[in-house]
Structure formats: structure tokens, C-alpha cells
Amino acid sequence: MKLFARLSVVAVVGILGYASEALLPTSAAATSDAVRNTLARKDCKRGTFKDYYLQGEGGDPPADYKGRVYKLSQDYPTELPAKEAYPWLKIPFKDGGPVDPAAYLRALLEYGLEGNVAVDFYVEDNKTRKWYGSPWMDWNTEVASDWPGTDGREFVHGLTHEFDSAGNTFGEKQLEFVDTWAQAYVNDRYAFALGQVYCDPDDPKPGALNPDPTGLNTMPDGAFVIKLLFSTVTEAELPTVKGALEWDADIFVNKSPHFRNEGPLSRYERRIGKVRLIQIDLQVRDERSTTGWLLGTYGYDGNAKGETPWARMTPLGLQWGNNPKVTFAESCKGPNGPCDYDKLTEQWINRQAVKDLATPPLSFNHLGFGGRLAGPVDNPKSSCMGCHQTAGFPMVPILAEFAPNGSVLKLDAEKQPETAQGLRMTYFGNVPGGSVFSDTQLYSSDYSLQLAMGLQNFASRRCAKDATLPRPMLCVQLAEWVRLQQKAIGAVQVFGTPGVGGAPIKPE
Numbered sequence: 066m067k068l069f070a071r072l073s074v075v076a077v078v079g080i081l082g083y084a085s086e087a088l089l090p091t092s093a094a095a096t097s098d099a100v101r102n103t104l105a106r107k108d109c110k111r112g113t114f115k116d117y118y119l120q121g122e123g124g125d126p127p128a129d130y131k132g133r134v135y136k137l138s139q140d141y142p143t144e145l146p147a148k149e150a151y152p153w154l155k156i157p158f159k160d161g162g163p164v165d166p167a168a169y170l171r172a173l174l175e176y177g178l179e180g181n182v183a184v185d186f187y188v189e190d191n192k193t194r195k196w197y198g199s200p201w202m203d204w205n206t207e208v209a210s211d212w213p214g215t216d217g218r219e220f221v222h223g224l225t226h227e228f229d230s231a232g233n234t235f236g237e238k239q240l241e242f243v244d245t246w247a248q249a250y251v252n253d254r255y256a257f258a259l260g261q262v263y264c265d266p267d268d269p270k271p272g273a274l275n276p277d278p279t280g281l282n283t284m285p286d287g288a289f290v291i292k293l294l295f296s297t298v299t300e301a302e303l304p305t306v307k308g309a310l311e312w313d314a315d316i317f318v319n320k321s322p323h324f325r326n327e328g329p330l331s332r333y334e335r336r337i338g339k340v341r342l343i344q345i346d347l348q349v350r351d352e353r354s355t356t357g358w359l360l361g362t363y364g365y366d367g368n369a370k371g372e373t374p375w376a377r378m379t380p381l382g383l384q385w386g387n388n389p390k391v392t393f394a395e396s397c398k399g400p401n402g403p404c405d406y407d408k409l410t411e412q413w414i415n416r417q418a419v420k421d422l423a424t425p426p427l428s429f430n431h432l433g434f435g436g437r438l439a440g441p442v443d444n445p446k447s448s449c450m451g452c453h454q455t456a457g458f459p460m461v462p463i464l465a466e467f468a469p470n471g472s473v474l475k476l477d478a479e480k481q482p483e484t485a486q487g488l489r490m491t492y493f494g495n496v497p498g499g500s501v502f503s504d505t506q507l508y509s510s511d512y513s514l515q516l517a518m519g520l521q522n523f524a525s526r527r528c529a530k531d532a533t534l535p536r537p538m539l540c541v542q543l544a545e546w547v548r549l550q551q552k553a554i555g556a557v558q559v560f561g562t563p564g565v566g567g568a569p570i571k572p573e
């Protein structure tokens with residue numbers, strides 16, 4: 066088996082090298098559209114990804130369900146669509162960030178909503194431009210202790226289950242856990258990149274995000290995502306949620322993640338219920354940014370002016386870098402602030418919104434580590450760009466606390482966020498988009514955590530030992546990776562230690 070595995074890796078690399086040699090780009094600059102197009106695979110197979118959790122395997126809508134059923138928009142283009150005159154391009158940049166971040170963020174939201182609101186985000190019906198979704202989120206294992214696959218897309222709008230917010234996260238009146246359900250929609254240039262990775266849906270190539278193997282593994286400039294985040298939180302629990310956009314969704318009957326996690330699987334039973342739009346995340350590839358990306362967010366404020374729930378979405382902030390040299394103690398006085406935002410020059414924070422939404426009894430807080438931007442439903446000790454810069458295959462911990470070395474150092478973001486900055490600040494670095502975050506990763510997925518997670522989900526179903534389909538390249542590489550990682554870690558303990566007769570001790 067191992068011999069076969071090695072051979073097929075060699076074969077794959079060989080073919081790729083041959084195909085690209087004749088077409089190598091001449092300039093060292095970011096890969097142009099022309100080069101991406103020339104090297105892109107055109108013989109792609111489409112339409113095979115499942116739409117929602119356990120589709121055709123017991124997860125289908127009940128007979129009495131009369132509403133619309135979610136379909137994954139997955140006809141990814143094989144020709145890179147031309148860049149549009151995107152509204153955000155009008156805003157000039159200085160030092161890697163926009164000179165008017167608020168206007169930039171507004172331009173992102175307008176583009177993301179255009180034509181999508183009218184079709185209730187069944188984006189395949191959008192009259193203005195085409196939109197798509199990411200593969201392999203129907204089977205998703207996201208919240209660390211969840212049962213395999215149970216976070217996967219529900220059948221009404223394709224929402225996946227995310228972070229559970231414990232009591233008191235949003236305000237004093239929220240006593241119980243509330244669940245987040247979310248969905249991301251990508252534009253055509255982003256979809257082209259996804260489509261290259263999944264050109265053969267049974268044999269994804271994570272390194273084909275950029276079809277040019279001599280370039281960084283990047284999405285093309287102008288790749289864009291809008292993500293809608295809904296919560297089961299009610300107006301009684303969070304007063305500012307009044308008048309929010311409400312959707313039906315097939316969500317968990319049991320509210321407590323602890324109860325669900327104890328199993329059995331039937332505790333993950335789903336039923337149609339209401340969710341409310343409380344956050345909108347936006348993400349764009351713009352070559353002018355320090356990292357290649359900008360991430361911004363809006364939060365819902367029922368007290369804001371505006372005729373529609375969309376108009377009452379309030380800008381919270383925009384990040385184009387993490388300020389990797391600004392330690393926690395430099396920007397914040399203590400574990401719970403106050404923090405000096407002026408130290409963080411690679412982001413913009415709407416300070417009025419901090420007062421309106423995050424002053425007790427409300428705590429709809431959008432400040433993460435050391436005052437960096439994070440969404441109200443995100444882990445408050447992280448940041449948008451901090452988590453997203455780790456995106457790659459295989460996935461790695463997205464926070465220092467979740468990493469084994471964080472555990473060895475006994476990090477505690479709640480009590481002592483200011484200690485062990487040498488390790489922590491790695492998680493608040495500025496990884497150049499398209500490079501890997503950690504030397505334990507094989508491929509960057511260029512700040513896309515859904516792509517990273519989708520590949521992980523693919524591996525969880527297709528790389529198991531008893532898989533009946535032909536072994537995908539990614540599984541072969543993963544098996545080799547596991548073996549060599551284990552060997553390398555074993556070697557750390559014996560390196561330089563003399564064995565019998567002074568000979569080196571061989572790990573394994």
C-alpha cells in the first residue's frame with residue numbers, strides 16, 4: 066500500500082511539472098489573468114456535490130414541508146471571468162490599507178447585497194451577476210467536540226452550524242446558549258479558483274487555487290465573499306435584535322451544546338425554527354492590501370435608522386492586517402481592556418458602535434485580541450485576520466489556546482492574554498495570502514477557511530481506510546504527512562542522545 070502511495074505522488078507531481086513547463090510566466094509579479102486562464106484546467110466535472118446534510122440519506126425535507134429547498138450553486142466557471150469595475154477600487158490605498166475604510170466597507174456590502182436581497186439569497190437566481198457556494202459544507206464538523214458531520218448545511222438556506230454563544234455573550238438577558246447558523250456566497254472570480262481545486266470532484270488539488278504552480282497559491286484579485294450569520298437569539302435575550310431579518314431554518318431542537326455532545330446522535334435532531342440575521346462578514350482579495358485581503362463586518366442594530374433590516378446593519382470595522390508587532394500589553398491595559406485602538410494601524414473600528422452595542426447591559430462586542438477586529442459571534446480572543454491567515458490544508462489550530470504548544474505553555478486568553486507573546490503573536494501575524502501559515506501545512510487556501518474546512522470534510526469521508534473509491538491524491542499525501550509528522554516529533558526526543566555503542570537512536 067505504501068509503495069503504491071509513493072508512486073502515485075511522484076506520478077502526479079510529474080504530470081503537473083510537464084504540463085506547466087512550456088507555459089511558465091515570464092514575470093515575477095502576481096499571476097496575471099492570462100496566465101491563470103492558460104494554465105487552468107477546462108475539462109472539469111460539475112454538479113456532483115451534495116446540497117445539504119444527509120441528502121438522500123435521511124436528511125431530506127419532511128413530506129409536509131412546502132418551502133423552497135436549498136441547492137448549492139456549483140457550476141463554477143472554468144474560464145476566469147473578467148474583473149469588473151468594482152466599487153471598492155475607486156478608494157485609494159496608503160500603506161497597505163484604504164484611505165477611507167468606512168467607504169470601502171460600504172462598497173463591499175453594497176456589492177454583496179446587489180441582486181441577492183431580491184432573491185432572498187437563493188443566489189443562483191441573481192439577475193445582476195452569478196454567485197456560488199463552497200463544496201463539502203453539507204457534511205461539516207466545525208465546533209471541536211461536535212459529532213462528525215452534524216454542523217453540515219440545513220436544507221432551507223444551506224446554513225451551517227457554527228460557534229455556540231454561551232449565556233451572557235450578547236448581554237445580561239441572554240441566559241442560555243444560542244446557536245449561530247451561517248452561509249457564505251462567493252463571486253465568479255472566487256468560484257473559478259474553487260472550481261480549479263475541485264476540477265475533478267473525486268480528486269481535489271488544493272494547490273490548484275492558482276493554476277500557476279510557480280506563483281503563490283492565491284485566488285485572483287477581486288475574489289469576493291459575503292457571509293450571512295444568523296442566531297437563534299431572541300429579542301427578549303438581546304433587545305437590539307428587534308426587527309432583524311428572520312429566516313426559517315432546519316436547526317437543532319436541543320439548545321445546549323453540552324447536552325447534544327453527550328450523544329447519542331439523535332440529540333442532534335433538527336426541526337424548522339427561526340433564526341435572525343445579526344452579522345454580515347465581507348472578504349475581498351485586493352492586491353493593494355498588506356496581506357492581499359481585507360475582512361470587514363457589520364452587526365445588526367434594531368435601534369439604528371433605516372427602513373429595512375438590511376439598512377439597519379451597522380458597520381463595525383475593517384481589517385487589512387493584524388499589526389503583528391503590537392503585543393497585547395501594548396494596546397490593552399488588562400484582560401478586559403480598555404484598549405487603545407490607535408496602536409492598531411492596520412484596521413478601522415467604528416467606535417460609536419462599540420458604545421451603542423457593547424456597553425452593559427449589552428455586550429455585542431466586536432473587539433478581539435488586544436482590540437483587533439472580530440465579529441460579535443466570533444471567539445473574542447481572536448481576530449478576523451488572525452483566524453483566516455491560518456487557512457490551509459491540513460487545517461491547523463486557529464488560536465494559540467487550541468494548539469498543543471499553547472497547552473504546554475498553559476495559555477489562558479481569558480485571564481492572561483498578555484503573556485507568552487512569542488507564541489501568541491504567530492496567531493496575529495500577516496501571512497502573505499497564498500503562503501502557508503505553518504510548516505506543518507502542505508497547501509495554503511489563501512485565507513479561505515471554508516475551502517480549508519471543505520477539504521478536511523472531503524478527507525474525513527474519502528480518506529478513511531475502508532474507502533471504496535480510488536484513493537485521491539490528497540489522501541495519499543495526508544497519510545504520508547501523518548507518518549512523517551509522527552516520526553519528526555519522535556526524533557525531537559532522541560536527537561543527539563547516544564544509543565548503544567554511542568550510535569544514534571533511530572526514532573519510530
Ligand code: HEC
Pocket residue numbers: 225227247249290291292346347348360361362438439440443444447448449450452453463512513514515516518
Ligand atoms: C475564531 C476564528 C475566526 C474568526 C475570529 C473569524 N472567522 Fe471567519 N471563518 C472562520 C471559520 C472557521 C470559517 C469557515 C467556516 C464557515 O464559514 O462555516 C470562516 C468563514 C468566513 C467566511 C467565508 C469565507 C471563508 O473564508 O471561509 C468569511 C467571509 C469570514 N469568515 C469573514 C470573517 C470576518 C469578516 C471576521 C471578523 C469580523 C471573521 N471571519 C472572523 C473562523 C473565524
